[in-house]
Amino acid sequence: MTDATPWWRSAVIYQVYIRSFADGNGDGVGDIAGLRARLGHLADLGVDAIWINPWYPSPLHDAGYDVSDYRAIEPRFGTLDEAGALIAEAHGRGLRVILDIVPNHTSNEHPWFREALAGEHRERYVFRDSGDSPPNDWQAMFGGGAWTRLPDGTWYLHLFDVTQPDLNWDDADVRADFAETLRFWFDRGVDGFRIDVANSLVKEEGLPDVGERQHHDPGPHPHWDRDEVHEIYREWRGIADTYDPPRVFVAEAWVPEADRFARYLRPDELHTAFNFDFLKAAWTAPALRRSIERTLREHAAVGAPPTWVLSNHDVARHVSRLARDPDDGIGTSLDSMLGVPADLELGTRRARAAALLIFALPGGAYVYQGDELGLPEVEDLPEDVLDDPTWRRSGHTQRGRDGCRVPIPWSGSAAPFGFGPEGSTPWLPQPTWFARYTAEREAADPGSMLSLYRRALRLRRQLPALGDGDLTWLDVPEGALGFARTPGFALLLNLDAAPFALPAHAEVVLRSGPLSDGLLAEDTAVWLSL
Structure with missing residues (x-):
């Protein structure tokens, strides 16, 4: 990589799930104060940037992806002044800052939706009159139908939780408001955005039935990966390019066809995208090679760098996935793994090898908080603490994603393991075995996962062969x-x-x-x- 190569083409970006990273005030919830106090850990790790999951005001029905104000900070996390200080301090340590933006839906507590419930500006959302039956057969990602009927008889669309009404991207107010949000944060020094469900937003005219098509199946779909969505991202790219240096975007786009996935990364659209094809690949040489070859080929066609990721806040931690036999046909969720025997020593050995693989591949990489500690999934959280809307919407049949969101351990031998002040109670309980995985303990062990990550990322910066390229x-x-x-x-x-x-x-x-x-x-x- 040369000095003239844009930073994002080779970046290693660390995902901060802010509720579970570090608690600065002792209320059991991670916050900006805690993140500021732990910036040294991230700088020492050797990453280039941090991506922060939504920190906006929210009732937190879906971990902050139900936003009630896109241009403010959730009080449980801090203030706008603290956010500004964090951005400045991160930049001072050589860390860029990427925020999450959620354009498909708002919270049902957003002022716009409250106005819509009162009969004003309903065109900003997707409302339909269809009598006693829903307008179509669409299903929500978290379970159940994607339509909810209001007392006045109209229905509103929510592709995720009932508390997350879908916006109508044909409406000029919606487009203008998100453009203002981008500028609001860019003007405060934010270096880019990760775009939540970037392949949604646009719905097919007439809202036809899905029929036999499942979520993210290949082929045309009435509400995933519509061609019209690319016009939105060309507009966003135009905004980002007015800044010096230009701001960047990374897409969360669950698009199964590699050629259509690559369209999001054309030179006038988004910069990078998460590589879910690789994340889902089985731990076998043929499966990994197929995924790598396909990824490199499709990204090269549009001149974009690939990204490589092993875990995030939506999938079971990869140590636990790799602890299972790939022939068992497990997926990426905890629910797909339950009942399948696990060998965590094997999973850890594979996770160490996988880290060296992703850091050596061309392009950039993502590290989910706790990856560098080798954290396994917490598979046995008590049912009464489960918070993921999947648990609620599935009628308590799917445990959902909380097992990868347990607050991470920093130090000590008992909860809260340095996550918060001694005596505080984390919002999700930490298992006693977290004592083996604290950052403090691993920093003192040259054979630990943390030590491996630090050495790999240091070498990655030093070796001219690594980063962008082929x-x-x-x-x-x-x-x-x-x-x-x-x-x-x-x-x-x-x-x-x-x-x-x-x-x-x-x-x-x-x-x-x-x-x-x-x-x-x-x-x-x-x-x-x-």
Whole structure:
């Protein structure tokens, strides 16, 4: 990577799920004060930027993705002045700041929706009169139907929770208000936005039935990945490009067809997008190689850098996913894994290798808070503390995403593990085994996951081969992956091959685990200097 290459083409970005990162005031909820106090951890880790999940005023029915005011701070998290101080302090440590923006829906407590309930400006949302039956057969992502009937007999659309009414992006007020929100935060120094469900927003005229199509199936869909959505992002890109330096966007777009996914990354639209195809790939050499090749091919076609991600706030932590046999057909959710035996020692070994893989691939990468500690999923939270709307909307049959959102452990041997002041009670209970995963303990252990991440990210900045660019596949045994990057770098990853020898005249720069008599063992990765 040269100095002239835009930073976002190679960035490692750390996801801060603010409720669960660090609690500065002892109320059990993470906040801006806690984040400011822990910026040193992020700078020492070696990431380039932080992405903060929604911190706007919200009733928190869906972890802040139900926004009631896009240009203010949720009082439980802090104030606008504290947000400004955080941005300045992060920049002072060389960390850029990316916020979350939620354009598909608002909270039902947003002033606009309250006006709509009173019969004013209903065109800002999606209302329909259809008698006693919903306007169509659409289903909500969190379970149940996507329409709710009001006392006056009209129905409103909510593709997610009933507390999250969908906006109507054909309305000029909606478009203008979001443009103002972008400028509001850009003017305060924010470096970019992650766009929640970027493939939604636009609904097909006439709102036809979905029929047999499921969420995110390939092919045309009445409310996912409509062609018209790209006009919105071209307008947003125009706003971002008026700033010096230009601000950036990353899309959350669950689009199964790689060619349609790449359309979001055309030069006049969004800069990067989360690579869910890779996140969902099974831990086998053929599956990972197919995903990597497809990703590189489709991104190259539009000149965009790929991003690589293993976990986030919407999927079960990858240590626990990798602790299961890929032949068991598990998905990315906790509910898909329950009842499937787990080997956390195996999952940790694979997670260490996976980290070296994503940090060596061309483009950028994301680290979800706790990844650097090797945190597994908390799979046995008591039912009475579950907060995810999936639990509620599924009739208490799906546990949802709370297991990856438990407040992370910083220090000590008992809850709250440094997450908040001693004696405070985190909003989700931390298991006793978190004592093995505290940042304090791992920082003192050169063999820990945290130490591995720190070494990998330090080397990633030092080695000119890493970051943006391309790769060349190497000839390796079946069941392994290997690629070279110029100048003089190679990664080898043994997934399920017999242990094999490293290339002659290659020096090991970093390894995820011990070699076996000089051979690369199963579920182990190495970085090599050629």
